[in-house]
Amino acid sequence: xxxxxxxxxxxxxxxxxxxxxxxxxxVSWFEALSENYMVPGGSPMHWLDRIRRDYPMALHxxxxxxxxxxxxxxRYLDDLxxxxxxxxxxxxxxxxxxxxxxxxxxxxxxxxxYTGEALNHVAERVSRVQDxxxxxxxxxxxxxxxxxxxxxxxxxxxxxxxxxxxDCDILLDVNNVYVSAFNHEFxxxxxxxxxxxERVRQFHLAGHTHKGSHIIDTHDHPIVPDVWTLYAxxxxxxxxxxxxxxxxxxxxxxxxxxxxxxxxRSIAADVGREVAxxxxxxxx
Amino acid sequence: MTTNAGSLGDLQxxxxxxxxxxxDAFQTAVRDTQKADRVTLxxxxxxxxxxxxxxxxxxxxxxxxAMAGPADFDHVARAYIAAHPSHHPSVRxxxxxxxxxxxxxxxxxxxxxxxxxxxxEWALGEAFDSLDATPIAADALMALPLEAWETLxxxxxxxxxxxxFEYEVAQAWQRRDEVEPGNLEVARAEAPVTWAIWxxxxxxxxxxxDADETLMLDxxxxxxxxxxxxxxxxxxxxDDQAPARTAGLLRAFxxxxxxxxxxxxxxxG
Numbered sequence: 001x002x003x004x005x006x007x008x009x010x011x012x013x014x015x016x017x018x019x020x021x022x023x024x025x026x027v028s029w030f031e032a033l034s035e036n037y038m039v040p041g042g043s044p045m046h047w048l049d050r051i052r053r054d055y056p057m058a059l060h061x062x063x064x065x066x067x068x069x070x071x072x073x074x075r076y077l078d079d080l081x082x083x084x085x086x087x088x089x090x091x092x093x094x095x096x097x098x099x100x101x102x103x104x105x106x107x108x109x110x111x112x113x114y115t116g117e118a119l120n121h122v123a124e125r126v127s128r129v130q131d132x133x134x135x136x137x138x139x140x141x142x143x144x145x146x147x148x149x150x151x152x153x154x155x156x157x158x159x160x161x162x163x164x165x166x167d168c169d170i171l172l173d174v175n176n177v178y179v180s181a182f183n184h185e186f187x188x189x190x191x192x193x194x195x196x197x198e199r200v201r202q203f204h205l206a207g208h209t210h211k212g213s214h215i216i217d218t219h220d221h222p223i224v225p226d227v228w229t230l231y232a233x234x235x236x237x238x239x240x241x242x243x244x245x246x247x248x249x250x251x252x253x254x255x256x257x258x259x260x261x262x263x264x265r266s267i268a269a270d271v272g273r274e275v276a277x278x279x280x281x282x283x284x
Numbered sequence: 285m286t287t288n289a290g291s292l293g294d295l296q297x298x299x300x301x302x303x304x305x306x307x308d309a310f311q312t313a314v315r316d317t318q319k320a321d322r323v324t325l326x327x328x329x330x331x332x333x334x335x336x337x338x339x340x341x342x343x344x345x346x347x348x349x350a351m352a353g354p355a356d357f358d359h360v361a362r363a364y365i366a367a368h369p370s371h372h373p374s375v376r377x378x379x380x381x382x383x384x385x386x387x388x389x390x391x392x393x394x395x396x397x398x399x400x401x402x403x404x405e406w407a408l409g410e411a412f413d414s415l416d417a418t419p420i421a422a423d424a425l426m427a428l429p430l431e432a433w434e435t436l437x438x439x440x441x442x443x444x445x446x447x448x449f450e451y452e453v454a455q456a457w458q459r460r461d462e463v464e465p466g467n468l469e470v471a472r473a474e475a476p477v478t479w480a481i482w483x484x485x486x487x488x489x490x491x492x493x494d495a496d497e498t499l500m501l502d503x504x505x506x507x508x509x510x511x512x513x514x515x516x517x518x519x520x521x522x523d524d525q526a527p528a529r530t531a532g533l534l535r536a537f538x539x540x541x542x543x544x545x546x547x548x549x550x551x552x553g
Contacts, residue, residue: 040413040415041414042412042414043412045416063374069293073373100300100370104371105373106300106333107333107336107337107370107375107378113295117292146314148313149290149312150295213320214324216328
């Protein structure tokens with residue numbers, strides 16, 4: 001039996017469980033939201049196990065709170081480790097952010113100040129989490145709406161240095177780069193070019209809501225053309241990196257997401273042909 | 285205590301305090317952009333915090349929404365969010381304390397039917413993703429020798445919950461999508477009724493229990509053996525009829541998929 005390529009995936013959402021199980025092979029992998037499956041049993045765990053039988057999976061969390069000054073949540077890490085033992089994911093990802101302190105969870109991906117102090121703090125915690133999970137952690141750049149006056153580094157400098165220092169990988173959310181570039185008036189391409197090529201493990205693609213003066217990362221719309229253009233640049237810079245589409249609200253029919261995923265396939269194929277063309281010319 | 289105003293800890297505390305609306309000091313820690321002022325941008329986080337939690341409560345409590353309507357639901361949700369910040373990594377558990385909050389807080393404690401609806405819906409949600417167990421089949425009990433029943437005891441499904449309601453919240457909950465939000469009427473029951481809520485397969489189930497059934501199920505969950513289950517029923521039926529009634533109730537529990545196992549001192553025949 002040949003292992004299929006891990007290329008284009010979708011977020012695993014309850015609205016699509018039955019169609020996914022009924023039509024295997026339409027995508028090559030799924031990303032499951034870790035916290036949704038930290039429950040004792042029932043329908044969520046049934047479908048997780050059922051779909052895992054047919055597809056490779058990655059686990060993607062929202063509550064690791066890697067940047068918080070609170071102690072790491074040991075119970076959460078126990079639950080995450082248990083879930084990873086059950087799912088045997090390709091990788092485990094979360095966000096470069098904090099989600100609360102004083103034992104509270106704000107259920108939001110709050111940005112960090114990009115300072116040397118924060119870099120030291122996060123790098124040390126990433127190392128501890130990686131030791132605990134027995135694998136590299138994959139950290140995602142978040143969409144953000146405010147810039148700290150205290151920041152000493154750009155977000156891309158911070159992420160690149162963190163990945164080197166903590167030996168972790170990067171989940172490059174192309175939509176988040178686009179959103180933050182608009183909100184903070186930086187060059188999205190500069191962000192992409194600063195990512196260490198060997199560290200980029202996965203792409204995220206998603207839709208957003210444009211408010212005129214700022215963009216909010218809502219995952220409730222199709223991906224916009226500008227983000228597809230940025231995705232093409234990401235594929236040029238990081239060829240062969242698996243991509244997936246996140247949709248978390250106003251979730252459309254499964255077929256609609258499959259069609260959107262075909263756009264990603266088409267863009268990656270076009271970029272692949274661009275890259276391959278000079279080689280073919282030389283052979284001719 | 286950290287005194288550096290720009291330190292990671294101070295910035296995170298100021299950010300969280302801003303979201304809780306307990307301090308606006310964080311405004312000085314972030315920048316305007318050319319397109320938007322910092323308050324507009326910070327409102328994305330401040331508004332998002334509350335709206336995200338209201339959405340979680342809306343998912344958990346459609347019956348309460350049908351009773352209260354959007355405006356009153358929003359009122360109680362915001363009061364709960366202000367009083368009970370989330371401690372759990374998953375927003376799935378955020379609404380756990382809503383019934384107790386409403387029961388102990390004016391003006392919500394003036395609507396006991398709404399409090400019961402919230403208790404019912406939370407029990408349904410708990411049953412939905414509780415620990416799995418395969419219900420036992422009636423055939424397994426039929427195969428037991430007569431003497432095994434002297435020591436026979438049972439375990440209920442991990443999902444089984446029992447709630448006593450003074451209002452007909454379960455009946456009303458089934459009509460939640462048939463009325464405009466705010467118009468779901470919930471009648472008071474003639475007397476308090478115990479309800480069983482459980483999940484035999486992947487869908488939660490519920491039904492009311494008769495008075496003798498309630499006492500028998502209490503005894504069963506406490507690990508009592510079949511003769512003691514008969515004793516629980518006997519005051520309602522008389523000693524002569526108690527074994528037949530108890531066996532009938534047991535059969536209904538088994539056929540309803542409420543029981544996960546049994547044990548007896550005697551081997552199966």
